[in-house]
Amino acid sequence: xxxxxxxxxxxxxxxxxxxxxxxxxxxxxxxILKIFLEQGSGHLSAEEIYQLVKPHYPDIGLATIYRTLDIxxxxxxxxxxxxxxxxxxxxxxxxxxxxxxxLICLRCGSVSEFDDDLLESLETMxxxxxxxxxxxxxxxxYGYCSKCQEELKRDV
Amino acid sequence: xxxxxxxxxxxxxxxxxxxxxxxxxxxxxxxILKIFLEQGSGHLSAEEIYQLVKPHYPDIGLATIYRTLDIxxxxxxxxxxxxxxxxxxxxxxxxxxxxxxxLICLRCGSVSEFDDDLLESLETMxxxxxxxxxxxxxxxxYGYCSKCQEELKRDV
DNA sequence: TTGATTGCAAAATATTTGCACGTCA
DNA sequence: TGACGTGCAAATATTTTGCAATCAA
Numbered sequence: 001x002x003x004x005x006x007x008x009x010x011x012x013x014x015x016x017x018x019x020x021x022x023x024x025x026x027x028x029x030x031x032i033l034k035i036f037l038e039q040g041s042g043h044l045s046a047e048e049i050y051q052l053v054k055p056h057y058p059d060i061g062l063a064t065i066y067r068t069l070d071i072x073x074x075x076x077x078x079x080x081x082x083x084x085x086x087x088x089x090x091x092x093x094x095x096x097x098x099x100x101x102x103l104i105c106l107r108c109g110s111v112s113e114f115d116d117d118l119l120e121s122l123e124t125m126x127x128x129x130x131x132x133x134x135x136x137x138x139x140x141x142y143g144y145c146s147k148c149q150e151e152l153k154r155d156v
Numbered sequence: 157x158x159x160x161x162x163x164x165x166x167x168x169x170x171x172x173x174x175x176x177x178x179x180x181x182x183x184x185x186x187x188i189l190k191i192f193l194e195q196g197s198g199h200l201s202a203e204e205i206y207q208l209v210k211p212h213y214p215d216i217g218l219a220t221i222y223r224t225l226d227i228x229x230x231x232x233x234x235x236x237x238x239x240x241x242x243x244x245x246x247x248x249x250x251x252x253x254x255x256x257x258x259l260i261c262l263r264c265g266s267v268s269e270f271d272d273d274l275l276e277s278l279e280t281m282x283x284x285x286x287x288x289x290x291x292x293x294x295x296x297x298y299g300y301c302s303k304c305q306e307e308l309k310r311d312v
Numbered sequence: 313t314t315g316a317t318t319g320c321a322a323a324a325t326a327t328t329t330g331c332a333c334g335t336c337a
Numbered sequence: 338t339g340a341c342g343t344g345c346a347a348a349t350a351t352t353t354t355g356c357a358a359t360c361a362a
Contacts, residue, residue, distance in 0.1 A: 024316060024361050046352080061319040066352060082238050086327085087351065103288045107199065113209045114282055126270055131302035132259045141279065146287035185328050202327080210352060217344040224329065242328060242352085 010037055010094070014137050023071060031057045036078065036092040042091040043081060043111050046055050083111055083140075101139040107148040163299055166193055166250070179227060188224050192234065192248040195279045199237060199245040199267050239267055240298075257295040265306040 014033055017023055024027075035052045036044075044052070051064050069090055071076040079093040083104055089111075098114045116139065123134050144152065170189055171181055179185075189210045190198075200208070206221050225246055228234040236247040239260055245267075256269045275295060283290050300308065 003330075004214060022316090024352095026317065026361070028318075063320080063353075064318060066318080068288075080242065084238065103282070103286060104292075105288075106291065111285065112288070115257055116278075119278070122272075122275070126297060127299075130270055131267065131305075132261075132268070132297065132299055133305055134259075134297045134299040135262065136298040138277070138298070140293070140294045141282060141288065141290045142292040143288055144170040149287075149289055154236070178341090182336070182342065184343075215344075219328075219345080220343060223342080 001017065010092075014072075016038075017077065018071075019076055021075065028057060028060055028064050029071075030067050031060070032065065033072075039092070043083070043091050045087045045089050047087070049090070055129055083109075085109065101141075103141050103145070106142055107144055107152070110145055110147075112145065128130075135155040165247075170228075173233065177231065181278045184209075184213060184216055185219050185227075187216070188221065189226050189228075190258065193244075195248070199239070199247050201245050202242070203308050204269075205246070215221055216266075241265065257297075259299065259301070261301040261304055262298055263300055263308070266301055266303075 011030075011033060018025055018029065024123060031053050032049060034056075035049060036042075046062065046069060048061050049069070050060070051130050053060050053065065069080070069088075070080060073080045073090065076093065078090045081089045081091065081102070083089055083102070100115050103112045105111075116151075116154070117136065119139060123137060126132065127134050166188075167189060171186070174181055174185065188205060188211050190212075192198075195208075200224060202218065202221050205225070206216070206218050208215050209221065225234060225236070225244075229236045229246065232249065233301060234246045235244045236245065237258070239245055239258065257270050259270060260269045261267075273297065275293065279290050279293060282288065
């Protein structure tokens with residue numbers, strides 16, 4: 001199966017999810033979705049999505065972007081992240097994907113991803129010890145990416 | 157040693173840290189610090205701190221609160237947290253304390269804490285595998301606290 | 313047809329900044 | 338004394354909301 005048809009499948013899949021929840025399938029929502037599918041693994045802010053959508057749909061309003069992102073995040077189609085730069089950042093979260101987390105570079109601000117499996121045992125333990133029912137977790141590592149480590153070595 | 161003198165020690169300690177970094181020890185800064193020492197383990201927002209400080213120092217401005225919190229967080233005296241409610245929340249971080257993380261209740265918004273030690277091996281692995289130099293990490297579990305679990309059982 | 317959705321503008325919220333004045337060291 | 342710190346008000350930045358018009362189902 002080609003990459004293209006995988007994308008198409010994901011698109012159809014999300015459209016169905018919207019319909020199942022009685023949300024209407026407006027061209028604005030479709031355009032926003034396509035942006036995420038094209039971007040692959042970006043961490044986009046509302047403003048960035050707005051700029052990317054505008055060429056395809058010039059009349060769209062920023063409020064629609066926010067409202068759509070809210071819905072898609074509620075449905076679990078997008079993951080809403082906070083990387084500490086004062087705005088929320090969204091990424092497409094494929095259903096079959098492992099839960100992944102982020103490595104955030106304190107120097108250049110780049111965000112990369114890593115998978116976790118090891119966290120699950122910790123999660124179980126926490127739940128028992130604190131009588132807390134865990135439904136989600138967020139793990140972020142702050143530090144320096146390899147590129148910045150090189151540059152710091154060179155400059156200082 | 158009494159609780160009172162422990163507090164006093166911590167206060168003197170922070171004052172020294174400020175002096176060492178050539179920051180002036182203004183009454184505003186001292187008042188803000190005392191609030192944190194009195195609060196113990198609260199997760200306070202700038203606005204909340206403002207309200208708590210005002211009775212002790214009525215003329216203080218909100219901007220001073222923000223500026224002071226910035227400095228104290230930079231020095232590692234306070235920990236700046238984001239619990240997803242749209243404002244930053246600060247807590248006093250005692251130097252000898254284990255790194256701790258948060259359990260955030262999705263129903264009532266309460267935040268409790270837990271210690272981690274197990275995360276360190278994961279951190280080492282991540283660093284090796286991704287050539288990323290980790291200097292800090294944040295781990296948050298979202299779910300339902302025991303009180304809300306009870307109430308959900310009863311109501312639904 | 314009709315309730316959901318949209319664009320726009322205004323509002324709300326949190327935080328930052330410019331500046332004249334005050335004060336800690 | 339003099340650089341640092343402060344209060345105030347205004348500016349920013351992000352996100353939310355009210356509303357009349359529009360559109361998907």
